[in-house]
Amino acid sequence: MKTKLIALSATALLAAGCATTPSDDEYYTKAVALMKAGFKDRGQAKVDRIDQDSLQKLCSSYGSNPVPPDVAERLQKEQLATIKYPADGKYLGDWKSGEKIAQSGRGGQYNDDPKQPSGANCYACHQLAKEEVSYGTIGPSLYHFAKLRGYGPDIQKYAWNKVYNSHAFAACSSMPRFGYRGILTEQQIKDVVALLMDPNSPVNK
């Protein structure tokens, strides 16, 4: 009982102490205000890019900490519902074109021409074809993606989902939502999925 009381009064003291220093929300509000004032429109990159959608805001709020499991589950369900599938029901395009898209880091920067198609820059973060030794490690290796998981329609759909909106399976993933945000066209996503899934793709050699 005594311990409980001490714990309670400590909480009260802590709460009183917190009232005098700015809260987390206040720092966030200030940060957004400073960014809105401190960034300027340039090329295709306008200051409204500072505005966050609900996912960006939620994921940012955890900082370096993991997302709580219940939040992650809810978010993944929401994000899965955003995914649109190819009109003709075919997930696989041309892996050779997919390799070019995977190599290209162009797109979205203020110095990029918005009329040119964007790349996906997969190699910045993932290992894919073994021949390409200059790959990043922010994401997992995708070498032998289908060779390890199988070439069937379920895995094809899974690959489509991951490229379209990776948060559907990994809440607050670092990977851009290439389909949901319209970074890649439907055909480009098919080509990247082919790079992962085609038995002839160097990824599966």
Place this chain on the structure above:
Amino acid sequence: MNRTLGGAARAACAVMALSAAGAFAQQRSAVEEIERYRQALGDGNPAELWEARGEGIWKKAAGPKNASLEKCDLGLGPGVVKGAYAQLPRYFADVDKVMDLETRLVHCRVTLQGISPEEAKKSPFGGPGRKTDNDALVAFITAESRGIAMAVPMSHPKEVEAFEVGKKIFFHRGGPYDFACSTCHAVDNVRIRLQDLPNLTKQADAQKAYTAWPAYRVSQGEVRTFQWRLEDCFRQQRFPHLDFTSDASIALTMFLARNANGAPFNAPSIKR
């Protein structure tokens, strides 16, 4: 000095040739080669040219008031350059705000020399055929902190606020790619393509990264300042243009610099 630059170019070519030969087993060794190449160049860093030019600009009377910058207070008192950068950003009572080096230099050029703020902020970064006073002054002043331990203060409430706001900016995901600084810089032991990425939320990584800026970039032939570094990161983050000396840039610098406290400052450095 041409000899030094020629040597730099030759060494760069050697590194590139090595990468081009690139078999799988060589990718780690390529990174090591670049590190060796950096060390080899350390003695003949072309940034010394910027440092010398910056010292000249610091001491030369200029502007409508025909005054030098030698009375500029960088935080340790008017005219004290030695060790000043190791304690920046910091709170300045005369303006009642936190400033980083480049913001303080703009302030001094305006107040001491009578230059307009617009003029003092215009085109701060060098490019082909164009050298800037900002790059040179930063090279000179930062070199005067070489070997001195980083000691960014957090005693004033506005310093605390800048740090906390900077942390929020660091983790702020936005834009079409959902990127934040933290996307690449809050994880241990990862790289983008072959480039190792420091985890700037961890002291050891933050110390190593922050104390190596500004840097002479061999690929660009320029000394790049910390304001430049932030702006170019945000470009790749798909954010809009970060305004030079904006309060957002100062807050973010406060967060990153403070995380580097305790380590000896070691720049201008040389990078690929």
